Amino acid sequence: MRRPSGRRLSIGTVLLVMTLAALVLPLSGLWILRLYESALIRQTESELIAQAGVIAAFYRDGWRRAGGQPEGLGSALDPSWTHAPGFEAPWTPRFAGLDLAEDPVLPAAPDPVPAPSAPDPAAVAAGASLGPILREAQRVTLAGMRVTDRRGVVVASTGEELGLSLDSQDEVRRALAGEPASVLRERSGTRVGLDGVAVPDRSRSLRVFTAQPVLDSGRVVGVVLLSRTPRSLSDTLYGKRWHLAGMTLLLLASVGLLARLGTVAIARPLRTVTALAKRTADGERGVMVPLPRPVVREVAELSDALARMAATLEERADYIRDFAAHVSHEFKTPLTTIRGTVELLRDHLDSMPAAERDRFLANMDSEAERLSRLVRRLLELARADVMTVAEDAATDAVPVAARLAGRHGAEASLPESLPVAMGLEALESVLANLIDNARRHAGPDARVAVTLRSEARPEGERAVLLISDDGPGVSPANADRVFNPFFTTARGHGGTGLGLTITRGLVEAHGGTIALLPSERGALFEVVLRRADPVRSPPV
Secondary structure, three states, X not given: OOOOHHHOOOHHHHHHHHHHHHHHHHHHHHHHHOHHHHHHHHHHHHHHHHHHHHHHHHHHHHHHHOOOOOOOOOEOOEHHHHHOHHHOOOOOOOOOOOOOOOOOEEOOOOOOEEOOOOOOHHHHHHHXXXXXXXXXXXXXXXXXXXXXXXXXXXXXXXXXXXXXEOOOOHHHHHHHOOOOEEEEEEOOOEEEOOOOOEEEOOOOOEEEEEEEEXXXXXXXXXXXXXXXXXXXXXXXXXXXXXHHHHHHHHHHHHHHHHHHHHHHHHHHHHHHHHHHHHHHHOOOOOOOOOOOOXXXXXXXXXXXXXXXXXXXXXXXXXXXHHHHHHXXXXXXXXHHHHHHHHHHHHHHOOOOOHHHHHHHHHHHHHHHHHHHHHHHHHHHHHHHXXXXXXXXXXXXXXXXXXXXXXXXXXXXXXXXXXXXXXXHHHHHHHHHHHHHHHHHHHOOOOOEEEEEEEEEEOOEEEEEEEEEEOOOOOOHHHHOOOOOOOOOOOHHHOOOOOHHHHHHHHHHHOOOEEEEEOOOOOOEEEEEEEEOOOOOOOOO
């Protein structure tokens, strides 16, 4: 059962849904892949790296002032090595690289453990001067800050880990080996202080840890460990809620405008085309015309195609109507003759002389033969109109033309070989119809000539077939009607007026042309066919 059109979505609705989907999919992808949250994490990591670089510089300076030195270099009484040009550190920029989609989220940081040995005295002195600075900076940065000596013992902290070891923490071990490290860790809801009392913590799922080795003369003299919870996506979006609301309204307005433009450019022209098509289907003629100025190319092509289709159907309907009228007229005369003869024979058969009876019977037979000939010709015309041409159809026209010319007593001027893109049966029908037409109209004593040659034309190499006679020719008044169905000037000689119509159908079906050319005497028909590749002789 046909579904009611009212239940189907309109093009405008489909365009609106598609535009919204095109808008929502990237946003949902950003949410699913947590790309923006990764950007927040990298922003936090970049800030921690910058802070760690500054703290490391302060710590190294304080450590040097306290008499610290790398293991195996210089002497505490000879600090000149700290300013030697050969020990200047190269540029070592560090960039954020954490990615929530690729980097693993490690468990919460392990608790500090008691140090196995006392910290470096120079590191303790540097840390003592650095501790108040770290606690003051934490008020602004909100980051947890720890500084360890070269063995991982905390010498400065914003918490209460002084004297404890962080060597069990993976990123600290990597930094003690000289490798800067940044990791993501889960954040626990509480943490335990030095006195064993649980201290409440902010409930966030992730925390960024970055460990920066403090290098002096290429050797690690300490580690700066910073950690901070990045801003959550919800906090960031909430902070931009009014901007996001305005952007959402702008996007929705843009979507609506795009859907409206799509409706104007596509839906409205299609509705117009549909209305014209319905009027054409209801029987109106001449209403299906191309749209004046369509915006979309496909709509323009559809409108033009429907207009051409409607024109073709109207022409076909006119052809069928005229053809039916011609057929009824052609059948009416012999049927009337047969019916009248039957009535005469039925009424006067006993009293009618034998000679007259034979004459009437001969008339009936002649009219029946005429009907049979019309039926055969109509079948040939139908086959010519619906003929399907094989792409590789090829026939050497020379032997065919020679055979048919000899059969009908026509002269022939032929080359040695000339293959054409037409099947054997169709080529025989074309030649036979043209030669028979010349014989019927030029008279039995007329000279009929068949000429076949190859010509170079703008569209390429073509095979040209000429059928000429020296009869009375075709009058100018009839020249434009010779290919019309049922038109003939030889009806008394058995002509049906379909021979040239069938010939034209066969020629055009094979991509050729046929025309009646002007001639000083008689009629001259020209058939132009596409040349084919040389025809191979079948094996013997």
